[in-house]
Amino acid sequence: xxLKVIIPVSITLWNEGVQALLGPWAQADTxxxxxxxxxxxxxxxxxxxxxxxxxxxxxEAERAEADGYDGVIIYCFADPALAAVRExxxxxxxxxxxxxxxxxxxxxxxxxxxxxxxxTEFLSKRSVVFRRIERLGLxxxxxxxxxxxxxxxxxxTAHEDTKRRLLRTAKAAVEEDGADCVVLGCGGILxxxxxxxxxxxxxxxxxxxxxxxxCEVLVxxxxxxxxxxxxxxxxxxxxxxxxxxxxxxxEN
Amino acid sequence: xxxxxxxxxxxxxxxxxxxGSWMDRYKDTxxxxxxxxxxxxxxxxxxxxxxxxxxxSTVEALGRAEEAxxxxxxxxxxxxxxxxxxxxxxxxxVVGIGEASYHFASLIGSRFSVIxxxxxxxxxTQARRVRDHLRVYALDHKCVSVRSVCIPVLDLEGxxxxxxxxxxxxxxxxxxxDGADTLVLGCGGMLxxxxTVxxxxxxxxxxxxVVALKLCEAFIRLRLAQSKRCFGSPTEKSxxx
Numbered sequence: 391x392x393l394k395v396i397i398p399v400s401i402t403l404w405n406e407g408v409q410a411l412l413g414p415w416a417q418a419d420t421x422x423x424x425x426x427x428x429x430x431x432x433x434x435x436x437x438x439x440x441x442x443x444x445x446x447x448x449x450e451a452e453r454a455e456a457d458g459y460d461g462v463i464i465y466c467f468a469d470p471a472l473a474a475v476r477e478x479x480x481x482x483x484x485x486x487x488x489x490x491x492x493x494x495x496x497x498x499x500x501x502x503x504x505x506x507x508x509x510t511e512f513l514s515k516r517s518v519v520f521r522r523i524e525r526l527g528l529x530x531x532x533x534x535x536x537x538x539x540x541x542x543x544x545x546x547t548a549h550e551d552t553k554r555r556l557l558r559t560a561k562a563a564v565e566e567d568g569a570d571c572v573v574l575g576c577g578g579i580l581x582x583x584x585x586x587x588x589x590x591x592x593x594x595x596x597x598x599x600x601x602x603x604x605c606e607v608l609v610x611x612x613x614x615x616x617x618x619x620x621x622x623x624x625x626x627x628x629x630x631x632x633x634x635x636x637x638x639x640x641e642n
Numbered sequence: 643x644x645x646x647x648x649x650x651x652x653x654x655x656x657x658x659x660x661x662g663s664w665m666d667r668y669k670d671t672x673x674x675x676x677x678x679x680x681x682x683x684x685x686x687x688x689x690x691x692x693x694x695x696x697x698x699s700t701v702e703a704l705g706r707a708e709e710a711x712x713x714x715x716x717x718x719x720x721x722x723x724x725x726x727x728x729x730x731x732x733x734x735x736v737v738g739i740g741e742a743s744y745h746f747a748s749l750i751g752s753r754f755s756v757i758x759x760x761x762x763x764x765x766x767t768q769a770r771r772v773r774d775h776l777r778v779y780a781l782d783h784k785c786v787s788v789r790s791v792c793i794p795v796l797d798l799e800g801x802x803x804x805x806x807x808x809x810x811x812x813x814x815x816x817x818x819x820d821g822a823d824t825l826v827l828g829c830g831g832m833l834x835x836x837x838t839v840x841x842x843x844x845x846x847x848x849x850x851x852v853v854a855l856k857l858c859e860a861f862i863r864l865r866l867a868q869s870k871r872c873f874g875s876p877t878e879k880s881x882x883x
Binding site for chain 2: 415417418482484488489492493495496497498499500526527528530531564569570571583589590591592593595599600602603604606607608610611612613614615616617618619
């Protein structure tokens, strides 16, 4: 199967790392193509960033379906444009947050989410993430939401520090908050399962891998999101007076 | 080779071949499946009484699978008998076809309907059982209805035409009257019908055998299994009897 991984940011900082993270864990017959956006924010830490990332993400997802891909992974924990893309596409589309909390709910009873981002952004990010898992109907399984305190764009340059903070924060989530699964709440935290194995019996859920697994299951089982719930948007003029997003306007 | 053991928790071998060959169509090339049933107990699970009776022998059978070198295990009944005990007992991933199905229904939709089996007289009992299980998984708020094809499990194979007719009828009612956006086949014995129902009614239909198998394979490949923090292994002690 061919899967398109869309990192909804306008920089290529993560493309190789994400390919390297997911590649070894994919099914033998899975071909992964990782791309980022031509325009949009460099990282998604605010609802404002998310709004800017949505339209180009939709355009790339539409292109993926037209190019014959079997599934799409929107590689960001904010799951930007997930519902919109599910309306427009018929192939399965998964997001990191949604996949991770479902996997955590299958493997345990109480999960914690560890976000990236500076301390000053934490309150708003926590409330956005909590509202998302509330909408998924799984918020009562959430033991806590914590942060690494590292800004998203600094995660890779400070990789060793990120790993240290991650282990420390995960340990606190397990011991103080009672988590049995710890969900890494940012696709930019590029650690492999071998780097975060021992959490005193608790499971670490790496969101990119959870999304990859769920997407592969859906494609293999010939399932996609319900068109009763996400009906195809009808044709009408949706063009912009000025092509503001760097993508060609379309009229259907 | 990755070995996955499927335990059909009933005292009849009537499902083993059909479950095995249906899953063979979907399995990874590196997966090897073995299907077994229980030696004693009820021949089908259609009430909580039946379900409770098979729990300990199901867990024992799963325990033997891990000792025999299986990398994953599947409990092949929508009531997932012994699932939580097996998650404690085993370190390899244990997947219940019920739990897996309800999660995938929640992932691709937001309101699902379960179409169960069993005699007409037990239809309300089936609905109560499904809701019991969903409450444990904390997904009951996503279930809009539990309907039934009103065919006893042991008659499913012999009444295939009626099964399809009833699935289409009840599935349509679930979609149009109950507002379901996704259907879940409520019995592991409804093999090979999901795609047809899905196409006819233009709605996704969860085939429990397929999602459970693919989920189990994904867990094995990603080296994931139930959290031992909340499904801690039972301590050694003697169990008499």
